[in-house]
Amino acid sequence: MGELRNCPTCNAVFSFxxxxxxxxxxxxxxxxxxxxxxxxxxKRENRAATIERIVEVTGVTDKLLHKWVRKRRLQPAQFPGIGYPCDSCGTLINTAKLCKNCQESIKNDLELHESNEAFKEQMANSQKRTYLSSKNRD
Structure with a gap:
């Protein structure tokens, strides 16, 4: 038996x-x-309709359209005007959770972080070196 939850749409209790x-x-x-x-x-004339146009004509919410695209019930390959928002910036995408720009930005930030960590480690290692000097003999 599933757990009891409230429906996010109507707040009714149902078995999830x-x-x-x-x-x-x-x-x-x-x-x-x-x-x-x-x-x-x-319909052939509507295949390239945008999400805004679909919402306007059918009355369906954009969130519901995004849900169907995420779940692959509506295929962007068949209907090129649809997609769902990138989790970071909101740009419409067809695959993954992040658009290419956000993926690149995160990748660059990680590379920068790794190089900074390597530099800090290198600096810490160089400060650990002990330099001995010999005394002048008279």
């Missing part, structure tokens, strides 16, 4: 089994909305 994130009533509403969106996008 790991498959559905909402109660059965909201799930049915989402499925009906998905059917509406899918029929809209299947």
């Amino acid at each position: 089994n790991g498959l559905r994130e909402v109660c059965s009533k909201c799930n049915q509403l989402e499925e009906d909305m998905f059917t509406t969106v899918y029929h809209f996008l299947r």
